[in-house]
Amino acid sequence: MPNDQTQDTRRTLTLRDVSEASGVSEMTVSRVLRNRGDVSDATRARVLEAARALGYVPNKIAGALASQRVNLVAVIIPSLSNMVFPEVMTGISDVLEGTGLQPVVGVTNYLPEREESVLYEMLSWRPSGVIIAGLEHSAASRAMMAQAGIPIVEIMDIDGQPVDSAVGLSHRRAGRQMAEAIVASGYRKIAFCGTQMPNDFRAKKRLEGFEEALRRAGLSLLDREYYSGGSALLKGREMTQAILARNPDVDFIYYSNDMIGAGGLLYCLDKAIDVPEHLGLAGFNGVELLDGLPRRLATMDACRLDIGRLAAEIIAGKRPNPGKPEIIELFPTLQPGDTIRQR
Numbered sequence: 001m002p003n004d005q006t007q008d009t010r011r012t013l014t015l016r017d018v019s020e021a022s023g024v025s026e027m028t029v030s031r032v033l034r035n036r037g038d039v040s041d042a043t044r045a046r047v048l049e050a051a052r053a054l055g056y057v058p059n060k061i062a063g064a065l066a067s068q069r070v071n072l073v074a075v076i077i078p079s080l081s082n083m084v085f086p087e088v089m090t091g092i093s094d095v096l097e098g099t100g101l102q103p104v105v106g107v108t109n110y111l112p113e114r115e116e117s118v119l120y121e122m123l124s125w126r127p128s129g130v131i132i133a134g135l136e137h138s139a140a141s142r143a144m145m146a147q148a149g150i151p152i153v154e155i156m157d158i159d160g161q162p163v164d165s166a167v168g169l170s171h172r173r174a175g176r177q178m179a180e181a182i183v184a185s186g187y188r189k190i191a192f193c194g195t196q197m198p199n200d201f202r203a204k205k206r207l208e209g210f211e212e213a214l215r216r217a218g219l220s221l222l223d224r225e226y227y228s229g230g231s232a233l234l235k236g237r238e239m240t241q242a243i244l245a246r247n248p249d250v251d252f253i254y255y256s257n258d259m260i261g262a263g264g265l266l267y268c269l270d271k272a273i274d275v276p277e278h279l280g281l282a283g284f285n286g287v288e289l290l291d292g293l294p295r296r297l298a299t300m301d302a303c304r305l306d307i308g309r310l311a312a313e314i315i316a317g318k319r320p321n322p323g324k325p326e327i328i329e330l331f332p333t334l335q336p337g338d339t340i341r342q343r
Contacts, residue, residue, distance in 0.1 A: 013054055013055070013056045013057075015029050015030060015033075017054055017056065018033075018047065018050050018051050018054060018056050021050035021053070021054055022046045022047045022049075022050035022051075023046070024043055024046070024047060028043060028047065029047050029051075032044050032047040032048065033047070033051065033058050034058075035100070069126050069127070069128050069150070070125055070126055070127060070128070071100050071101050071102060071128055072101070072102055072103075072104050072125060072127040072128065073092070073096060073101050073102065073103045073104070073127055073128060073129045073130070073131060073312070073315055074103075074104060074106065074119075074122035074123070074125075074127045074129070074130045074131070074132075075089065075092060075103045075104065075105050075106070075130075075131045075132075076105075076106045076107075076108060076115065076118055076119060076122065076130065076131070076132040076133065077089075077105065077106075077107060077108070077132075077133045078107070078108050078109065078110045078115075078133055078134070078196075078199075078200075079107065079109065079110065080105075080107055083258075083259065083285070083287045083288075083289060084156075084257075084285050084287070084302060084304055085133075085304075087304040087305050087308070088155065088156075088304050088305070088307055088308040089103070089105070089308060090305060090308060091304070091305040091306065091307065091308020091309040091310075091311075091312065092131060092308040092309070092311060092312040093308075093312075094308075094309060094312075095308075095309050095312035095313055095316060095318065096312050096315075096316060099316045101128055101129075101315065101316060103131075103312075104122070104127075106118035106119075106121070106122055108133075110196050110199040110200060111199065112136075112137065112138045112141070112199070113138070115132075115137060115138070115141060116137075116138050116140050116141045116144075119132070119141050119144055119145070120144065123144055123148055127150065128150060128151075128315070129150050129151040129152070129153070129314075129315035130145065130148065130150065130151070130152045130153070131153045131155055131311045131312070131315065132145075132152070132153070132154055132155070133154070133155055133156050134154060134155075134156060134157055134201055134202065135154050135157050135158075135159070135160035135161070135162060135166065135201070136160070136201045142163055145163045145164070146163050151164060151165065151314055151315050151323075152164035152165065153165045153166065153167060153311040153314050153315060154166045154167075154168075155167050155168055155307050155308075155311050156168040156169075156202055156302075156307060157169070157171060157201070157202050157205070158170055158327055158328075158329045159171055159172050159205050162325075162327065164325045165311075165314050165325045165326050165327065165328075166327045166328070167307050167310045167311045167314070167327075167328045167330070168303075168307060168328075168329070168330065169302065169303060169329060169330045169331065169332055170209075170329065171202045171203075171205035171206045171209065172205045172206070172208055172209035172212070173209060174206055174209065174284070174300055174332055175205065175206035175207060175208065175209025175210035175211075175212075175213070176209040176210065176212060176213040177213075177300070177334055178206075178210060178254060178282055178284075178300065178334065179209070179210045179211075179212075179213035179214050179217075179254075180213050180217075181334055181336065181340065182252055182254070182280065182282065182340065183213070183214070183217045183219065184343065185276075185280065185340050185341045185342070185343050186341060186343060187251050187252035187280050187341070188219060188251065189222045189247070189249050189250050189251045189252070190214065190219065190221055190222060190250070190251070190252045190253075190254065191221060191222050191223040191224060191225070191243045191247065191250045191252070191253050191254070192207060192210070192221055192223075192224040192225070192253070192254050192255075192256075193224070193225045193226075193227075193236070193239040193240065193243065193253055193254075193255045193256065193260055193261075193264065194207065194224070194225075194226050194227070194255070194256035194260075195226070195227045195228070195235060195256055195257065195260055196227075196228065196256075197226045197228070197256070200256065203256040203257070203284075206256065206284060207256070210254060222247055222249075222250055223243055223246055223247045223250060225239045225242050225243050227239060227260075232259060232260070232263065233259060233260075233262055233263035233266065234263060235260050235263060236255065236259065236260030236261060236262060236263020236264045236265075236266075236267070237263040237264065237266060237267040238263075239260060239263075239264070240253060240263065240264035240267045240268065241267060244279075250279070251278070251279060251280065252279065252280040252281070252282075253279070253280075253281050253282075254282050255281070255282065255283045255284070256283075256284065257283055257284055257285050258283035258284060258285045258286070258287045258289060258290060258297060258299050259283075259287070259289065260283070261281055261282065261283025261284075261297050261299070262283070262289060262290065262293055262297055264281055265281055265293060265294075265295060265297050265339065266293075268281070269294060269295070275295065275338075275339050276338065276339045276340055276341045277341065280298070280339055280340050280341060281297060281298065281339040281340075282297070282298035282299060282339060282340060283297050283298070283299045284299055284300050284302065285299060285300070285301075285302045285304075286299045286300060286301035286302060286332075286333075286335060287299075290337070295337070295338040295339060296335075296337030296338045296339070297337050297338075297339050298334075298335065298336050298337040298338075298339045298340045299334075299335050299337065300332040300333065300334050300335065301332045301333050301335065302332055303330040303331075303332055306330055307330065310328050310330075314326070
């Protein structure tokens with residue numbers, strides 16, 4: 001049996017503790033901490049200083065019992081290792097700062113069943129809104145979002161039917177634009193390298209648009225290489241090597257993202273392959289990693305920061321018609337860099 005004198009005597013602080021420390025009533029403390037009611041600046045400062053000194057943290061769940069909502073925004077993304085999503089999160093955080101809403105992140109690893117589980121857990125906390133990557137979800141996930149009674153914003157993609165609102169770009173159009181630029185530069189023997197293709201629906205849509213534009217030009221992909229894992233420089237090198245070993249005549253490789261594209265570029269430079277005259281390369285996303293490469297990889301800006309900001313504005317009711325569902329399409333810019341021939 002433990003000695004009573006050694007037992008942990010810590011306890012949860014209450015409004016009464018803050019009231020006693022600040023010398024005002026518990027009701028006034030409650031008003032200050034909930035940022036409601038008419039309280040003088042001096043009293044507000046005294047209460048906040050007392051709470052800070054004590055280390056008091058309000059019980060948001062208790063307050064949520066009446067409203068049935070907590071001031072959390074569920075942000076559900078497929079990966080933390082993908083360099084795209086940190087910038088999306090920056091945009092979300094920038095807008096939500098000062099609103100009282102706090103983003104919390106769930107990761108799905110590109111797995112529909114994992115997304116369903118994360119969404120279920122997030123919604124069980126009764127958040128004030130959900131921001132979720134992509135438009136493709138399981139039937140159960142769509143049903144949960146449709147019945148949630150809160151703003152839902154699907155991000156990154158507008159090629160489909162959103163549950164509520166959507167902010168993103170047309171990946172099919174982006175794929176077509178890249179193919180048109182490649183063909184216009186004189187490339188004809190074109191290959192594709194992609195990661196997470198079974199479940200990265202946005203990359204699949206870009207490939208669909210890419211192949212559509214090739215068909216219009218009387219062309220088709222000469223080869224393709226897929227990898228089911230995450231994006232990595234090493235994978236880009238390995239996939240590029242595999243493509244060129246099978247088809248040495250390939251004169252252009254289109255990558256599903258910049259990370260594997262950068263790996264492909266490094267492989268070509270290591271093997272003294274003439275880029276872009278003998279072999280052209282392009283990726284997608286426009287990540288800052290490209291700035292440190294020996295040559296600038298051709299890519300397209302995925303509008304990540306703007307997507308995060310606009311999604312958060314919808315959740316926070318900062319749009320011109322707050323509470324109304326909307327679809328916001330952004331238009332990425334093709335950046336030819338140093339890896340597409342200039343004609």
